[in-house]
Amino acid sequence: MSSTVVTAPDFIVDVAGLRKQFKVRPERFGAKPKVVHAVSDISFKLAPGATLGIVGESGCGKSTVARLLMGLIEADDGDVRMAGLQLSQQPDQLKAMRSKVQMVFQDSYASLNPRMSIEASIMFGPVVHGVPRDEARHTAHDLLARVGLEPARFAGRYPHEVSGGQRQRVNIARALALKPEIVIFDEAVSALDKSVEIQVLNLLQDLKAEFKLTYLFISHDLNVVQYISDQVLVMYLGKIVEIGPVQDVYERPAHPYTRALLASMPSMDPWRRTQAPPIVGDPPSPIDPPSGCRFRTRCQFTAQACAASEPLLQAADASSSIDHRAACHMLAATAGTWQPLIADGTEGAA
Amino acid sequence: MTATTQDASGGPMVDVGDLTVRFHTARGEAVAVNHVSFSVQPGEVLGLIGESGCGKSVTLRALMKLLPPARTTIMGGVQVDGRNVLAMSERELGDYRGGTTAMIFQDPALALDPVYTIGQQIGEAVQRHTGCRKAQARDRAQALLEQVKVPSARSRLDNYPHEMSGGMRQRSMIALALSCNPKLLLADEPTTALDATVQIQVLLIIRELQKRLGMSTVFVTHDLGVAAEICDRIAVMYAGRIVETGTVGDVLQSPQHPYTQALLASTIHGSMRGTRIEGIPGAPPDLTRLPAGCAFRDRCSRAVARCAQDVPPLAAVKGLGKAACWLLSQDGPSAQSAALA
DSSP: OGGGBOOOSSOSEEEEEEEEEEEEOOSSTTSOOEEEEEEEEEEEEEOTTOEEEEEOOTTSSHHHHHHHHTTSSOOSEEEEEETTEEOOSOHHHHHHHHTTEEEEOSOTTTTSOTTSOHHHHHHHHHHHTTOOHHHHHHHHHHHHHHTTOOHHHHTTOOGGGSOHHHHHHHHHHHHHTTOOSEEEEESTTTTSOHHHHHHHHHHHHHHHHHHTOEEEEEOSOHHHHHHHOSEEEEEETTEEEEEEEHHHHHHSOOSHHHHHHHHTSOOSOTTSOOOSOSSOSOOOOSBSOOSSSTTGGGOTTOOHHHHHSOOOEEEOOTTSOTTOEEEOTTHHHHTTOOOOOOOSSGGGGO | OOOOSOOTTOSOSEEEEEEEEEEEETTEEEEEEEEEEEEEOTTOEEEEEOOTTSSHHHHHHHTTTOSOGGGEEEEEEEEETTEEGGGOOHHHHHHHBTTTEEEEOSOHHHHSOTTSOHHHHHHHHHHHHHOOOHHHHHHHHHHHHHHTTOTTHHHHTTOOGGGSOHHHHHHHHHHHHGGGOOSEEEEESTTTTSOHHHHHHHHHHHHHHHHHHTOEEEEEESOHHHHHHHOSEEEEEETTEEEEEEEHHHHHHSOOSHHHHHHHHTSOOGGGTTSOOOOOOSOOOOTTSOOSSOTTGGGOTTOOGGGGTSOOOOEEOTTSOEEOOHHHHHHHHHHHHHHHO
């Protein structure tokens, strides 16, 4: 179908106005159902070969974005183009899209079929897409070797017979079996121990270079996102509050929420302990989010304008790149108030 | 009642001597904790650090005798506040748990009872341990919730756990743990499941209350940043043994054991962007089939012949804490630091 193939040479991911609401079962019969504003008007673009890190606290909608992009749930509104295809819920178009876009989930055990051997799990996708079984098996063995699992030892094993780190490698191999262009990682390393996490992150970087992949990397761990990403997208209650190149966002965070997130990271230095929490309270419920700026209930800079209208993404500050944008009414008032994090290395520059 | 530090005895609050915990599993005996000894002074925060399966949570549970008796063999001594915990009867344990010692867990949604309100749960603990009336217990519960900075504490007393956010639930569990002025607080990854902005709030509450109430604390975490925020001393565990122990500054700034060094090197932080870190190769050993000698030797780049033969003892390193590594007894700490740099 000619209408679905869009040529977009500059951007491999182009998301415009993505929106998703979930209805919650009413507390009593006949009451008006409540609505969770999971994702509200998310737009971003990503160049081929880049890694976009998506950060935010639980309930901010980052996993919903991933599921929307994969077509696992249907968006209420918005336009998603990835790898030259337009996302739609038509089964044949969805199938075509999924050979280009794959996903790795947090729970390595739950995302594998316990009754299928590792080899069978990796072969499953290609076979569904019409690859002959022998060829699919060959690819599966190659990929197992590539992710550091010796095929002769691991191909016949079942998910419960391998460790968590090894299972996540299987999931990565399975995601690559369809030769995708884009891989979405939803907290894919969060459940792993630190020594295993770094092994998997290194593997991801090698695979990205080798297979010319584009990554969407969702995580709550700001350190990991800084390590692996080129671009960062910060979400709060379903909206983008800040987006930009990773150095700009980490060195000159413009939005008060991004600043609070960065300042909440433990210091790693027992002589420079955090003395006061950067923000108090828990994130509000995405049911009935605050009017205007959704962060205003926890923000120390709140003014009247914040309750009146929703802030739009605008250039964050003069010294940052043009791609660095933040959604805050008080950008001018808060400029220059950020104290750079005291850490060894690059961060004290500002 | 002012719950300040210490009774007259003057000894350590916790004294664990040669603790070994074995689990009977279908695959054989798993040695979860292997000849572990440590002590915690009154008012001190000891961090137990390590990766999953290293025995840190099992050690913590042994301090409260929470391990399933039918499937566990415990050897060694656990003394808390001068009393032998492992020899306590069920009745004595009832007073001890929640009275002398309290515990906070990683998942407050599982640790709190879903069919009772927060006020009922805290009130029950207060009544059980102090024998006061229901109304007094409720007032005490409110005061405790205010202490952990739960907003509008009075109305929160009537909330069920599912009506609260994760951070609020964790605060409620801390209030419950502190309800009977424990002398020892056991914390098992209490901030791991929380968001970053909430984690730092809860961490600061625990730190402030620990200081104010003078509680000894054993804090289990896998997160070195969290440990840096709260611990006075750290014990690093690997495959059931303590491999290094010392003040938080010494262990984080001048790690001596190759495992501690590798663990610190593979913990990602800001300045690592653009560099490539080679983590620790391989995986921890199977606890049912522990190798002879040092359990870390297969993953250690500097292992020597002796590492395969004998288990290295936890020995003092000059000017620092203690570490269990044969290399340290041969070429001294300065050579180690040079190798790290």
